[in-house]
Every structure is written in structure tokens, then in C-alpha cells.
Amino acid sequence: MSKKLLIVSTSKIHGSVYMGYLKEEVADFFGGVEELLFIPYARPGGISFDAYTELPQKAFASLGIKVKGLHEFADPAQALAHAQGIFTGGGNTFLLLKTLYELNLIEPLQQTIAKGTPYMGSSAGSNITGLSIGTSNDMPIVYPPSFKALGVVPFNINPHYLDPNPSSKHQGETRETRINEFHVHNSQPVVGLREGSWLRLENEALELKGELDARLFRAGHPPKELPPGDWSFLLQE
Amino acid sequence: MSKKLLIVSTSKIHGSVYMGYLKEEVADFFGGVEELLFIPYARPGGISFDAYTELPQKAFASLGIKVKGLHEFADPAQALAHAQGIFTGGGNTFLLLKTLYELNLIEPLQQTIAKGTPYMGSSAGSNITGLSIGTSNDMPIVYPPSFKALGVVPFNINPHYLDPNPSSKHQGETRETRINEFHVHNSQPVVGLREGSWLRLENEALELKGELDARLFRAGHPPKELPPGDWSFLLQE
Numbered sequence: 035m036s037k038k039l040l041i042v043s044t045s046k047i048h049g050s051v052y053m054g055y056l057k058e059e060v061a062d063f064f065g066g067v068e069e070l071l072f073i074p075y076a077r078p079g080g081i082s083f084d085a086y087t088e089l090p091q092k093a094f095a096s097l098g099i100k101v102k103g104l105h106e107f108a109d110p111a112q113a114l115a116h117a118q119g120i121f122t123g124g125g126n127t128f129l130l131l132k133t134l135y136e137l138n139l140i141e142p143l144q145q146t147i148a149k150g151t152p153y154m155g156s157s158a159g160s161n162i163t164g165l166s167i168g169t170s171n172d173m174p175i176v177y178p179p180s181f182k183a184l185g186v187v188p189f190n191i192n193p194h195y196l197d198p199n200p201s202s203k204h205q206g207e208t209r210e211t212r213i214n215e216f217h218v219h220n221s222q223p224v225v226g227l228r229e230g231s232w233l234r235l236e237n238e239a240l241e242l243k244g245e246l247d248a249r250l251f252r253a254g255h256p257p258k259e260l261p262p263g264d265w266s267f268l269l270q271e
Numbered sequence: 272m273s274k275k276l277l278i279v280s281t282s283k284i285h286g287s288v289y290m291g292y293l294k295e296e297v298a299d300f301f302g303g304v305e306e307l308l309f310i311p312y313a314r315p316g317g318i319s320f321d322a323y324t325e326l327p328q329k330a331f332a333s334l335g336i337k338v339k340g341l342h343e344f345a346d347p348a349q350a351l352a353h354a355q356g357i358f359t360g361g362g363n364t365f366l367l368l369k370t371l372y373e374l375n376l377i378e379p380l381q382q383t384i385a386k387g388t389p390y391m392g393s394s395a396g397s398n399i400t401g402l403s404i405g406t407s408n409d410m411p412i413v414y415p416p417s418f419k420a421l422g423v424v425p426f427n428i429n430p431h432y433l434d435p436n437p438s439s440k441h442q443g444e445t446r447e448t449r450i451n452e453f454h455v456h457n458s459q460p461v462v463g464l465r466e467g468s469w470l471r472l473e474n475e476a477l478e479l480k481g482e483l484d485a486r487l488f489r490a491g492h493p494p495k496e497l498p499p500g501d502w503s504f505l506l507q508e
Contacts, residue, residue, distance in 0.1 A: 044442045046442050047442065048440035048441075048442065049440075074350075077452075077455075078444070078452075079444075079451065079452060080450075080451065080452055080454075080455030081446055086417065090407060091495050117364060125452075126452055129452075129456070167411060168410070168411050168412050168413070168414075169410060169412075170410070170411060171410070171443060171453065172444075172449070173405070173406060173407070173408070173444075173449040173450070173453060174365075174404060174405050174407060174411060174418060175406075175449075175456050175457065176405070176453075176455040177403050177405075177417065177418045180414065181411060181414045194441065194442060194443040196443070203285035203286075204285075204431065204433060204466065205281045205283050205285065205431060205508055206408060206431040206433070207315070207316075207409075207410075211316055212409070212410040212412075213410070214316065215314075215315075215316060215317050215320075215363055215366075215410065215412050216360075216412040217317075218317030218412075219317075219366070219412050219413050220412065229441065229442055245273050270481065
């Protein structure tokens with residue numbers, strides 16, 4: 035079976051509840067799934083795994099989908115292998131990737147995705163689908179043994195993509211400047227996914243969904259704004 | 272001799288030229304120095320070492336101080352040992368630290384600072400004075416062999432500190448949330464240095480300078496706003 039991925043910029047857009055704006059897409063993506071495995075390792079704000087798992091539990095209850103936290107299993111690799119569907123929530127990407135390495139879950143997760151188990155990631159959970167976490171926006175609060183990520187897509191994600199604010203007086207680098215710096219040292223394309231956008235990979239086709247354009251950065255080329263629709267060309271590069 | 276450090280949030284504030292707002296402080300800090308060694312490894316925007324070194328060359332010329340780039344020396348460790356003063360510019364903290372490790376310059380830099388050679392850092396150059404780069408704002412565009420930094424002060428720096436923007440619709444974490452997440456996993460205090468602020472360490476005393484308060488984060492405590500003036504208590508913690 036081919037990979038089935040939902041790569042989401044953010045679990046929440048301004049003024050919406052957790053996962054609210056995504057409900058229809060998620061119901062369709064996880065059609066037939068009765069129980070979802072939630073990976074809570076990114077722990078936003080240092081929240082406990084149990085408390086974090088309650089968020090998707092509530093959000094998926096209305097779709098008739100049960101949610102279990104991966105931390106509840108004595109053998110998480112086995113749990114991944116037997117999962118009907120997987121959802122990795124946002125938080126800190128460094129912490130998420132470090133925990134996956136420490137628990138030896140990188141390969142099991144890659145294998146589960148390779149065999150067609152639907153995987154949804156949001157924010158940090160989307161970052162790790164790329165070739166590396168080198169385009170994360172997060173603070174490096176812990177040191178992972180590598181920045182290499184799952185690599186289940188042949189590019190990198192920059193979630194919560196932000197356009198430069200022309201009225202800002204702040205001297206920190208813009209997101210675009212940062213991604214251009216990334217491309218001085220790395221060659222993979224980077225998709226700047228705005229809040230409210232997501233990518234869906236299914237049957238070897240990649241689609242940008244939501245209402246917004248996304249910004250595509252390629253090493254050595256000026257960035258491009260591309261509309262929702264077929265983005266399968268990115269799988270060939 | 273005791274350490275002499277100038278830890279600056281940003282080399283440029285809105286509407287000023289490079290180093291413009293800092294001129295008096297820098298002239299006083301580097302009093303007696305005729306030639307400064309510039310560490311250009313953070314390479315903002317992927318600029319070349321030569322091009323980057325021209326910026327401080329121009330800025331320091333009006334103070335009668337010559338600037339040489341560390342990249343111009345065949346033996347950079349020797350150059351550090353013999354420097355009259357050192358300035359590390361901003362850019363990408365991961366790239367800066369990785370390059371210092373690769374060139375085996377961490378220890379030489381620590382030794383040079385320990386013997387009293389005045390060291391000034393701005394932004395990324397300030398981040399590396401702390402215990403780790405775990406509170407950098409930068410994108411992790413390259414993988415350094417460790418997040419451990421020079422540790423010439425017993426705390427961490429968060430340069431370009433930004434207060435939460437209550438009108439923002441963006442769902443990315445605020446700076447304060449990020450630093451609180453850092454403290455779930457790390458114990459050292461973090462100084463949130465706003466643009467226009469700097470710390471000066473000299474004669475075993477630490478002073479916050481500039482017009483603004485800085486925000487002090489300690490693990491397990493609510494953050495505190497503290498005014499410019501004596502911050503030597505942070506050396507004792």
C-alpha cells in the first residue's frame with residue numbers, strides 16, 4: 035500500500051477550537067478508523083502526556099473515534115505496528131524527535147507509515163514527516179541525537195508559516211530569511227504551510243488543501259506562491 | 272584577571288545603523304584596544320565571511336579600532352590567544368556553534384575570555400556566552416555536535432526578547448511559553464534581553480544596561496521584570 039499522510043500546519047486557527055476547522059477533512063482521512071493512536075511526546079508547554087491526550091480524545095469523540103496515547107503502551111513499537119491510524123500532536127519538535135529516538139520508534143513509525151497506516155501530524159507532528167527538523171520554528175530546549183526526521187516525504191515542512199510584517203520594528207530574522215539561510219546549507223525543498231493549510235498524500239498524489247496558497251522554497255531559486263490543488267510534482271524532485 | 276563581557280541583544284535597533292546605538296558603550300568597553308578580532312561564523316543570510324567582516328570594520332573605524340576576521344588566520348586558536356579584544360556577530364546560532372566546535376575553538380575561546388580579554392557578542396554571539404544555546408530563537412539549519420555553549424556566564428540568554436502580542440492571530444508559541452518549556456527540561460536561569468538592552472560583566476559585577484527592563488526566567492518561579500542596574504545576584508545563583 036502507498037503512504038497516506040495528512041500534514042497540517044496547526045491544530046487550531048485563530049478563533050476556532052482544537053481541530054475545529056479540520057473536522058471534515060479528518061473524518062474523511064480517518065474514514066473506517068475506530069481507534070487512533072496519539073503521539074503526545076511534543077508536550078506543548080510541558081503538559082503531561084495524559085493531559086495532552088485528552089485534547090484529541092475530546093476532538094475525535096464527536097467523530098466516533100477513540101484515542102489512546104502511545105505513552106499508555108508498555109511496547110510502543112508494537113502499538114505503532116498494530117495501529118489503525120496515528121496522530122502526532124504539536125508542541126516542541128526537538129523534544130518530540132528526541133523522545134522518538136530514545137524509545138527507538140523512528141523505524142517502527144517509518145514502517146507503519148510505509149505499509150499504509152494513515153498518519154496525521156500537526157505542527158511538530160508535521161515537521162517530523164520531512165527529511166529533517168532543520169526548518170522547525172521551535173526553541174531547541176533539548177538536544178536530539180540527530181536532526182534527521184522520518185523522511186516520509188522528500189522535502190521539509192515549515193509549519194505556521196508567517197509572512198514578513200512590514201510594520202514590525204523587531205530585528206529578528208523573518209521566516210523567509212531563515213529558510214533562505216537553511217538553503218545555504220541544505221538542498222531539499224521547503225514547504226511554508228500557513229495556518230489553515232495542510233497537505234494530503236494519498237495514492238501517490240500530493241494535494242495542498244485549505245483556502246490559502248503555500249510558499250515553496252527551493253535551493254537556488256526564488257520562492258514561489260502556489261495555490262491549493264495538485265502538488266504531486268514535489269514527490270518527483 | 273576577571274572576565275570582561277558585553278552581551279548584547281541586537282547589533283541594530285529599529286531605525287539605527289549597525290552598532291549605532293551602542294557606540295559609546297563599545298568605545299568604553301574596548302578602551303585601549305587597537306585591533307579587534309571578529310568572529311563571523313554565524314553568517315546572517317549566508318553572507319560570506321569577508322562581506323560580513325566589513326560591517327564591523329566600518330562601524331569600528333570611527334572609534335579608531337581595526338577589525339580582522341578570524342577566518343583570515345591560518346591558526347585561529349592562536350589568533351584568539353593573542354587577540355586584544357573579540358567580537359562575535361549575530362546570524363545563526365547553530366551554525367556559529369557548529370563551526371566553533373569543528374575548528375576546535377571552544378576551549379581557546381573560553382581560555383581567552385577567562386584571562387580577561389574583552390569579549391563582546393551580539394545576538395548569536397551573545398547566545399554562546401550562556402550555558403547552552405537551548406534558548407536561541409534561530410532556525411536549526413545545521414546540527415552542532417552539542418548545544419553546550421561557552422558557559423562564561425552561569426545562565427542562558429534569550430536575545431531579541433519579544434513580549435507577547437495580544438492582537439496576534441498567529442498560533443505559534445509566544446517567547447515566554449517557549450522559555451517556560453525550556454525550564455521543564457533545564458534548570459539554568461534565562462535572561463530575556465530586549466532589543467536595545469545589554470549586559471556588561473566586569474570586575475565580577477554584572478550590570479543590565481540600556482533603557483529597558485529585562486525579563487528574568489527561573490525554573491519553578493514566575494518570570495520577573497527587572498530594571499537596568501546591578502544584576503550581580505545572577506552570578507551567585
